Amino acid sequence: MTTPSQTVGPFFGFALPYAADWELVPEGHPGAVTITGRVLDGAGEPVPDALLELWTGEPGDRGALGRTGAGISGFGRCGTAPDGTYRFRLVPPARPYLPLLVFARGLLKPVRTRVYLADVPDPLLGSLDPARRATLLARPDGQNAYLFDVRLQGEQETVFLEF
Amino acid sequence: MTHPPYLYPGYASTVLRAPSREPLPMKEDPEAAELTGPVFGRGEVDPLDADLTAGHAGEPLGERIIVTGRVLDASGRPIPGTLVEIWQANSAGRYAHQRDQHPAPLDPNFTGAGRCLTDDEGRYRFVTIKPGAYPWRNHPNAWRPAHIHFSVFGTAFTQRLVTQMYFPGDPLFAFDPIFQSIPDPAARERLVSTFDLDVTEPEWALGYRWDVVLGRTPMEDA
Numbered sequence: 581m582t583t584p585s586q587t588v589g590p591f592f593g594f595a596l597p598y599a600a601d602w603e604l605v606p607e608g609h610p611g612a613v614t615i616t617g618r619v620l621d622g623a624g625e626p627v628p629d630a631l632l633e634l635w636t637g638e639p640g641d642r643g644a645l646g647r648t649g650a651g652i653s654g655f656g657r658c659g660t661a662p663d664g665t666y667r668f669r670l671v672p673p674a675r676p677y678l679p680l681l682v683f684a685r686g687l688l689k690p691v692r693t694r695v696y697l698a699d700v701p702d703p704l705l706g707s708l709d710p711a712r713r714a715t716l717l718a719r720p721d722g723q724n725a726y727l728f729d730v731r732l733q734g735e736q737e738t739v740f741l742e743f
Numbered sequence: 744m745t746h747p748p749y750l751y752p753g754y755a756s757t758v759l760r761a762p763s764r765e766p767l768p769m770k771e772d773p774e775a776a777e778l779t780g781p782v783f784g785r786g787e788v789d790p791l792d793a794d795l796t797a798g799h800a801g802e803p804l805g806e807r808i809i810v811t812g813r814v815l816d817a818s819g820r821p822i823p824g825t826l827v828e829i830w831q832a833n834s835a836g837r838y839a840h841q842r843d844q845h846p847a848p849l850d851p852n853f854t855g856a857g858r859c860l861t862d863d864e865g866r867y868r869f870v871t872i873k874p875g876a877y878p879w880r881n882h883p884n885a886w887r888p889a890h891i892h893f894s895v896f897g898t899a900f901t902q903r904l905v906t907q908m909y910f911p912g913d914p915l916f917a918f919d920p921i922f923q924s925i926p927d928p929a930a931r932e933r934l935v936s937t938f939d940l941d942v943t944e945p946e947w948a949l950g951y952r953w954d955v956v957l958g959r960t961p962m963e964d965a
Contacts, residue, residue, distance in 0.1 A: 644782070686754070
């Protein structure tokens with residue numbers, strides 16, 4: 581008798597963000613990369629009130645909420661800015677992908693996807709046609725930086741997953 | 744169907760945000776990163792974070808309540824040590840959020856955000872103030888029933904749940920598209936807490952009980 585989902589609504593911003601929530605590793609950490617992007621709706625407009633959660637699949641060594649000192653956290657959270665942008669700083673895990681959850685006003689349940697940092701042989705990527713596969717591939721954006729937009733709806737809609 | 748659909752036009756904000764394609768069913772993969780999830784340590788959460796009436800210069804206005812229950816997996820087993828976060832409007836129906844324009848008073852003694860880890864039996868417990876109903880602009884004369892937002896992690900990223908807990912007998916249920924978006928009326932009722940005299944503390948606070956049951960993970964035994 582599972583508990584149903586409800587929308588995160590527009591007013592989570594004073595409650596769910598926490599200090600350095602988007603920084604899974606501190607600035608200057610060896611091997612760190614940044615992923616930035618925008619969340620866009622079906623009209624191509626930015627979604628300014630989404631909350632993204634990134635899980636590396638590896639617990640790290642400094643806790644999920646604790647952000648002081650050195651070390652690695654396996655979990656990060658980032659609310660979108662008024663222009664729909666988000667960011668994460670992390671060390672890429674051994675797996676080629678990063679699970680990503682997006683919550684927002686207007687989403688009665690979250691959408692889940694994966695961010696792939698490279699187009700590698702992978703059962704999920706391999707099952708998709710090139711246009712759909714491209715929605716899961718982060719684009720390199722200079723040194724140690726990637727771009728990954730989430731399109732909730734429409735022609736270039738991100739591939740969302742169900743487990 | 745336990746969960747609401749993405750597209751529910753009665754809730755206007757879903758129209759441009761609901762994905763138009765069905766999510767892709769993932770093939771079973773025991774190595775999938777989504778079958779694990781973040782672990783939160785006792786050192787990361789202050790026990791005082793579970794008392795939303797504390798931490799300010801004075802007592803907040805409104806009806807003091809205790810909200811408690813268990814976090815369970817799909818087989819009914821308690822999930823210990825998992826993070827539960829809550830947020831809510833104050834007793835007048837106003838959020839401590841800059842974008843909330845409802846002309847109801849803010850309460851300098853109430854922020855409305857809390858968190859805790861479940862204990863060894865999967866129990867959480869918050870002390871707070873009963874939130875007020877509030878208007879929103881979804882449709883003419885739209886009002887949200889009083890609710891507390893809950894965020895629950897569980898043991899796998901696939902179990903991650905954000906939802907809302909309601910209070911028994913709210914006359915606004917029938918008019919609220921967010922509540923009504925859940926297709927099965929029995930599933931809707933699972934979001935409604937129960938008044939519990941055993942949780943109620945004499946001369947101090949009314950008690951409500953509400954359990955959270957997370958979804959089955961793909962590799963979980965039946």
